[in-house]
Amino acid sequence: MNASFDVTSFNAGLVLARPEIFLATVACALLMLDLALSQAQRRWMATLSVVALVVTALLEGLVPVSARTVALGGLFELDRMAQLLKIVTLLTVAVVFLYSTDYLERRGILKGEYYVLGLFASLGALVLISAASLITLFLGLELLSLCLYAMVAFDRDSGIAAESAIKYFVLGSMSTGTLLYGMSILYGITGSLELGAIATSVAHGDAHNIGLIFGAAFIIVGVGFKLGAVPFHMWIPDVYEGSPTPVTLFIGTASKLAAFGLIMRLLPEALGALQADWSQMLVVISVLSMALGSVVAIAQSNIKRMLAYSTISQIGYVLLGVLSGTAQGYQAALFYIVTYVIVAGGAFGMVLLLARQGFEADRLIDYKGLNARSPWFAGMMAILMFSLAGVPPFVGFWAKLGVIQAVLGVGYTWLAVIAVLYSVISAYFYLRIVKLMYFDEPTETTAIGGSALMRTVLSANALLALALGVVPQTLLGLCQQAMR
Amino acid sequence: MQGGELLASVIWLPIIGGILVLAIAGRVQAAKWLSLGVALATFALSLPLWFHFKIGTPEMQFTLRHAWIPAIHSDFHIGIDGISMPLILLTTFTTVLVMISSWDNVHKRVGQYFGAFLLLEGLMIGVFAALDAALFYVFWEAMLLPMFIIIGVWGGPRRVYATIKFFLYTFLGSVLLLVALIYLYLKGGSYELDVFQKMPLTLNEQVFIFLAFFAAFAVKVPMWPVHTWLPDAHVEAPTGGSVVLAAIMLKMGGYGFLRFTLPIAPDAARTLDWFIIALSLTAVVYIGFVALVQRDMKKLIAYSSIAHMGFVTLGLFIGYRILAQSGRLAGIEVGLDGGMVQMLSHGLVSGAMFLCVGVLYDRVHSREISSYGGVVNTMPLFAAFMVLFSLANAGLPGTSGFVGEFLVIIASFRANVWFAFLAGTTLVLGAAYTLWLVKRVIFGEVGNAQVAALKDLTHREFLVLGLLAAAVLLVGIWPAPLLDVLRASTQHLAEMLVVSKVMP
Numbered sequence: 001m002n003a004s005f006d007v008t009s010f011n012a013g014l015v016l017a018r019p020e021i022f023l024a025t026v027a028c029a030l031l032m033l034d035l036a037l038s039q040a041q042r043r044w045m046a047t048l049s050v051v052a053l054v055v056t057a058l059l060e061g062l063v064p065v066s067a068r069t070v071a072l073g074g075l076f077e078l079d080r081m082a083q084l085l086k087i088v089t090l091l092t093v094a095v096v097f098l099y100s101t102d103y104l105e106r107r108g109i110l111k112g113e114y115y116v117l118g119l120f121a122s123l124g125a126l127v128l129i130s131a132a133s134l135i136t137l138f139l140g141l142e143l144l145s146l147c148l149y150a151m152v153a154f155d156r157d158s159g160i161a162a163e164s165a166i167k168y169f170v171l172g173s174m175s176t177g178t179l180l181y182g183m184s185i186l187y188g189i190t191g192s193l194e195l196g197a198i199a200t201s202v203a204h205g206d207a208h209n210i211g212l213i214f215g216a217a218f219i220i221v222g223v224g225f226k227l228g229a230v231p232f233h234m235w236i237p238d239v240y241e242g243s244p245t246p247v248t249l250f251i252g253t254a255s256k257l258a259a260f261g262l263i264m265r266l267l268p269e270a271l272g273a274l275q276a277d278w279s280q281m282l283v284v285i286s287v288l289s290m291a292l293g294s295v296v297a298i299a300q301s302n303i304k305r306m307l308a309y310s311t312i313s314q315i316g317y318v319l320l321g322v323l324s325g326t327a328q329g330y331q332a333a334l335f336y337i338v339t340y341v342i343v344a345g346g347a348f349g350m351v352l353l354l355a356r357q358g359f360e361a362d363r364l365i366d367y368k369g370l371n372a373r374s375p376w377f378a379g380m381m382a383i384l385m386f387s388l389a390g391v392p393p394f395v396g397f398w399a400k401l402g403v404i405q406a407v408l409g410v411g412y413t414w415l416a417v418i419a420v421l422y423s424v425i426s427a428y429f430y431l432r433i434v435k436l437m438y439f440d441e442p443t444e445t446t447a448i449g450g451s452a453l454m455r456t457v458l459s460a461n462a463l464l465a466l467a468l469g470v471v472p473q474t475l476l477g478l479c480q481q482a483m484r
Numbered sequence: 485m486q487g488g489e490l491l492a493s494v495i496w497l498p499i500i501g502g503i504l505v506l507a508i509a510g511r512v513q514a515a516k517w518l519s520l521g522v523a524l525a526t527f528a529l530s531l532p533l534w535f536h537f538k539i540g541t542p543e544m545q546f547t548l549r550h551a552w553i554p555a556i557h558s559d560f561h562i563g564i565d566g567i568s569m570p571l572i573l574l575t576t577f578t579t580v581l582v583m584i585s586s587w588d589n590v591h592k593r594v595g596q597y598f599g600a601f602l603l604l605e606g607l608m609i610g611v612f613a614a615l616d617a618a619l620f621y622v623f624w625e626a627m628l629l630p631m632f633i634i635i636g637v638w639g640g641p642r643r644v645y646a647t648i649k650f651f652l653y654t655f656l657g658s659v660l661l662l663v664a665l666i667y668l669y670l671k672g673g674s675y676e677l678d679v680f681q682k683m684p685l686t687l688n689e690q691v692f693i694f695l696a697f698f699a700a701f702a703v704k705v706p707m708w709p710v711h712t713w714l715p716d717a718h719v720e721a722p723t724g725g726s727v728v729l730a731a732i733m734l735k736m737g738g739y740g741f742l743r744f745t746l747p748i749a750p751d752a753a754r755t756l757d758w759f760i761i762a763l764s765l766t767a768v769v770y771i772g773f774v775a776l777v778q779r780d781m782k783k784l785i786a787y788s789s790i791a792h793m794g795f796v797t798l799g800l801f802i803g804y805r806i807l808a809q810s811g812r813l814a815g816i817e818v819g820l821d822g823g824m825v826q827m828l829s830h831g832l833v834s835g836a837m838f839l840c841v842g843v844l845y846d847r848v849h850s851r852e853i854s855s856y857g858g859v860v861n862t863m864p865l866f867a868a869f870m871v872l873f874s875l876a877n878a879g880l881p882g883t884s885g886f887v888g889e890f891l892v893i894i895a896s897f898r899a900n901v902w903f904a905f906l907a908g909t910t911l912v913l914g915a916a917y918t919l920w921l922v923k924r925v926i927f928g929e930v931g932n933a934q935v936a937a938l939k940d941l942t943h944r945e946f947l948v949l950g951l952l953a954a955a956v957l958l959v960g961i962w963p964a965p966l967l968d969v970l971r972a973s974t975q976h977l978a979e980m981l982v983v984s985k986v987m988p
Binding site for chain 1: 506509552553554555556593594618621622626629632633635637643644648649651652655656659660662663666667670671720978
């Protein structure tokens with residue numbers, strides 16, 4: 001670390017971190033404000049949080065980023081990837097809050113803590129994504145994880161939520177420990193906590209240093225857990241199912257972006273020189289994730305569990321991009337995770353929209369005959385499902401195309417074939433939702449609820465999956481720049 | 485409007501129209517009229533593609549290129565030649581007929597039904613017009629979605645099974661095509677079809693690419709033994725769905741072979757031609773026998789489609805045998821011409837046959853052959869049409885069915901007498917299963933009270949079948965204009981086929 005403290009460069013670094021500072025301040029202020037609000041005024045928390053997130057995203061967008069800049073004494077860095085990931089994370093959390101408020105209010109669990117914890121979790125994600133040192137990386141990760149554990153349990157009268165929270169917490173802590181162990185090995189061998197310095201040291205050291213590979217393996221276990229890749233996926237279905245749906249939505253979207261930031265910082269950036277080693281490990285994890293996720297999802301009758309297994313298999317595809325170890329592969333993986341979050345956010349949003357008082361809409365059969373009840377939202381859900389299945393002209397197709405292109409580019413033809421074959425298997429359970437909505441008659445005829453705001457945002461979300469599928473250039477271009 | 489913009493509007497008009505129809509789907513009458521209007525307008529717009537088509541050049545015409553996704557070097561690049569232009573016209577023509585014939589026959593979610601067909605039309609035209617492989621693939625896959633919905637929502641009792649089988653079967657074939665396309669892209673740096681066609685490839689690469697293409701196109705054709713989705717899909721689909729499936733969707737497999745397999749992997753095609761020829765002849769002979777024993781009219785026509793499409797693939801690949809036999813180019817394009825004419829003719833005839841079954845089904849609600857008998861006594865007009873289309877299906881000279889089969893058999897003769905003999909069995913088998921169908925359904929004593937109560941064709945049905953009959957006879961009696969359009973393109977393709985792409 002820098003021995004001398006330079007005030008000017010520190011101040012310049014603060015400018016780069018302005019969005020994080022702003023978000024931290026607002027989150028604390030809202031925590032205080034919540035005490036003063038009556039239950040009738042609680043919705044203000046939602047509004048203010050959304051505004052705060054959008055403003056933070058704007059601030060982030062205004063930060064000029066040219067190349068990778070390390071600041072704040074080697075603790076913080078900003079590059080285009082971080083900028084893009086952070087903006088997407090912030091906007092995702094804003095949308096998550098918009099989707100959640102009605103649901104929470106109807107169930108009488110509209111509490112300020114949900115928003116404050118969400119804001120702190122977002123802050124953790126931002127810190128993690130911008131980490132230039134193992135210390136900040138770990139700090140960000142813990143802030144994010146601890147907030148998520150609390151969010152899972154925050155409906156305190158629900159037994160299943162408490163059970164999920166314990167499970168999540170125990171397994172999460174174990175994985176954090178594993179990750180920390182891997183990091184400590186790295187530190188022990190390279191003698192540095194800064195990612196840049198570790199990278200240099202690894203690149204110039206003995207490439208076959210068994211200790212480094214040992215450390216990398218532990219890091220992959222930890223990261224694999226956060227991403228929910230097989231065989232570290234066991235928590236995903238139970239936590240997705242047990243959490244209140246708004247929290248599932250949060251875990252399924254924003255936290256995936258952070259986990260992607262984690263893997264990109266640790267593997268390509270810090271251990272880029274060991275790419276040949278970790279990419280072999282990722283091949284195994286990726287194939288297992290695609291296989292288990294897409295096969296087991298077929299057996300689910302609960303849509304949250306189905307989407308959980310779908311996440312597992314989609315993460316397998318993200319890893320395809322990462323393991324290829326090329327700029328093109330990282331771009332494809334970034335594009336994949338961003339579009340996945342958009343689409344999965346919409347899918348969980350639909351679950352929230354259909355839920356009513358005393359009715360969760362989390363069984364597959366609750367989607368029967370949706371086309372007869374609301375052709376518009378059936379159409380939106382169909383777009384989201386086809387996009388997850390990777391059928392053009394929806395955005396999921398370009399995501400799959402990108403990662404397959406990446407693995408073909410490095411000569412993994414067999415892997416590309418396996419990937420597309422599993423995408424056919426997974427198409428089955430996405431199609432089943434479409435089948436239920438369109439081919440079956442409804443078992444109930446209640447009109448679709450939801451505030452006008454939520455309906456608009458949800459429709460825009462689904463249409464975005466179509467628009468990005470028809471004209472993917474903008475986002476592809478952004479991802480290309482981010483990884484240049 | 486002319487040139488590429490015209491072609492682009494033929495693609496986009498039905499898609500945008502379809503979205504509008506879906507938006508007003510609640511108001512049934514308005515949705516129906518709007519759909520018919522859009523379908524007619526699309527057909528009218530597609531006619532200049534024929535009138536202004538320059539005969540005698542294999543160059544792409546009506547081309548339009550627009551930057552689309554620079555990140556992966558893919559353009560919105562469309563254009564047509566003698567191979568795709570007739571198929572586009574077939575698509576716009578068939579869609580109009582489907583709209584008219586479905587007018588009163590759909591009873592639930594009517595607006596969505598018509599909207600889905602318009603979307604399907606635009607996407608299918610896109611498949612035929614795309615000159616960029618990524619664009620082609622987008623249309624190729626997207627086309628599955630409306631068809632999936634059409635079979636699943638408006639189909640028969642086992643529609644869910646049939647439509648999921650249809651989707652997954654075709655999706656499985658397509659994803660392998662995608663892998664091959666990406667491989668070619670990484671090699672050539674562009675998704676341009678032209679680049680793919682000119683790219684030198686080793687024989688080994690070509691064989692893998694050939695097999696990947698085969699997976700996609702053979703399923704679509706469908707070739708024996710990957711045909712099993714078709715009888716299910718046809719039987720369960722509503723009449724309009726069956727018509728589009730038989731008349732146009734099956735042609736995409738043949739089109740894929742013409743546009744992708746043959747020009748991109750000619751050496752692999754030459755090496756593996758025996759494989760395709762064997763499968764094609766199996767389809768012609770074996771599936772012909774299978775058709776003979778069907779009890780369900782739609783199933784019978786579905787199997788007859790597979791046998792006829794076997795003729796198409798035979799015609800496309802027989803050229804290599806001729807080349808091996810005689811060492812000369814002459815005759816290769818006869819097979820290609822025959823395959824193309826057979827595709828177009830089958831589009832008209834099988835569409836018409838499914839419409840005929842639809843006419844009966846609407847009245848009696850049974851597809852079983854045994855539910856009928858002596859229909860001619862109560863529906864003489866209908867019987868006349870049904871007999872005409874059946875004879876065309878059997879390849880009677882003077883109908884479109886004859887031209888294609890005749891050309892393919894001529895080409896087979898040049899290659900090998902035994903191939904010609906086996907292909908020729910269709911003249912017996914095709915006549916047997918179709919005429920036996922006619923005998924059992926149309927002729928004889930009035931079978932039962934329901935048949936006795938049948939009413940003959942309405943004006944609407946008469947119009948649809950009459951238009952198709954005219955087209956079938958026109959192509960049968962005077963195929964020259966069609967062959968002229970095809971000639972330059974098939975000639976060009978034949979030349980491409982024999983030039984090895986393997987780098988010395």
